[in-house]
Amino acid sequence: MAARTVFVAGAGTEIGKTYVTAALTRRLRAQGRPVRTLKPLASGVPPLSDPAFAESDTARLLDAQGLAIEDETVEACSPWRFSAPLAPDQAAALEDRALDLSDLVGWCRGQVARTEETLIIEGVGGLMSPVTDRATGLDWLKALDVPALLVSGSYLGAISHALTACETLRLHGVPLLAIAVSESEGAPAPLATVAASIARHAGVPVFGLRRGQACPEALAELV
Numbered sequence: 001m002a003a004r005t006v007f008v009a010g011a012g013t014e015i016g017k018t019y020v021t022a023a024l025t026r027r028l029r030a031q032g033r034p035v036r037t038l039k040p041l042a043s044g045v046p047p048l049s050d051p052a053f054a055e056s057d058t059a060r061l062l063d064a065q066g067l068a069i070e071d072e073t074v075e076a077c078s079p080w081r082f083s084a085p086l087a088p089d090q091a092a093a094l095e096d097r098a099l100d101l102s103d104l105v106g107w108c109r110g111q112v113a114r115t116e117e118t119l120i121i122e123g124v125g126g127l128m129s130p131v132t133d134r135a136t137g138l139d140w141l142k143a144l145d146v147p148a149l150l151v152s153g154s155y156l157g158a159i160s161h162a163l164t165a166c167e168t169l170r171l172h173g174v175p176l177l178a179i180a181v182s183e184s185e186g187a188p189a190p191l192a193t194v195a196a197s198i199a200r201h202a203g204v205p206v207f208g209l210r211r212g213q214a215c216p217e218a219l220a221e222l223v
């Protein structure tokens with residue numbers, strides 16, 4: 001299944017979405033395929049003037065695209081940025097701000113409409129992490145009507161988290177291109193064993209990414 005826009009959803013938070021998104025972006029560029037990568041909504045992002053900004057999802061994704069890290073590129077990649085490393089609705093409340101799902105969806109639809117390159121959109125947290133007071137990441141993904149790439153870890157418990165997310169996507173009619181299992185630090189089972197277990201139940205292609213590994217060519221070819 002070929003797709004021009006892909007939404008990178010997580011089976012959880014801090015499990016490798018940005019790692020996989022950046023690796024996929026680099027792989028597509030290496031294959032000569034133009035790509036644009038966005039993290040529209042990000043929490044835990046310090047100001048650009050803070051050296052810690054370099055560790056943010058936005059900085060990592062701009063770097064993967066070979067773009068300079070400056071006000072304009074940051075704003076174009078991640079228009080909604082909040083400082084607190086919390087669910088976005090909580091992080092927004094701490095700044096006396098609020099986010100409306102229709103604004104987020106409208107902005108993303110605009111990007112889909114005007115982007116000619118392959119477009120990759122990283123979600124936030126896990127599939128059903130709240131993005132606003134009333135909406136979750138699943139609501140955001142459904143409103144965009146684009147296929148998902150699910151990223152999971154390989155920690156103990158990751159198989160159930162990945163399959164639960166898969167089943168939720170299936171029940172909600174969201175096409176799932178593939179699952180990328182990003183190896184978790186200190187995972188007790190080999191990556192290949194976890195990936196094979198997820199694959200037996202998921203019914204979609206599953207790719208394991210070892211620590212530090214580049215994006216498999218076969219995964220990039222599905223996008």
Ligand SMILES: Nc1ncnc2c1ncn2[C@@H]1O[C@H](COP(=O)(O)OP(=O)(O)OP(=O)(O)O)[C@@H](O)[C@H]1O
Pocket residue numbers: 010012013014015016017018019020057123124125126182183209210211212213
């Ligand atoms: N396969 C991997 N190899 C090396 N490091 C990895 C790998 N997967 C994840 N990491 C590291 O683990 C940490 C968490 O990963 P990452 O930031 O990609 O998670 P995330 O799912 O995008 O989190 P968030 O929910 O905050 O967006 C990062 O430091 C990242 O570089």
Ligand SMILES: C[C@H](N)[C@H](N)CCCCCC(=O)O
Pocket residue numbers: 013014042043044084085086087088124125126128129130
């Ligand atoms: C701060 C973190 N890295 C992410 N940006 C936000 C994760 C929100 C998770 C909320 C939840 O599902 O409980």
Ligand SMILES: [Mg+2]
Pocket residue numbers: 017018019057122
């Ligand atoms: Mg991330």
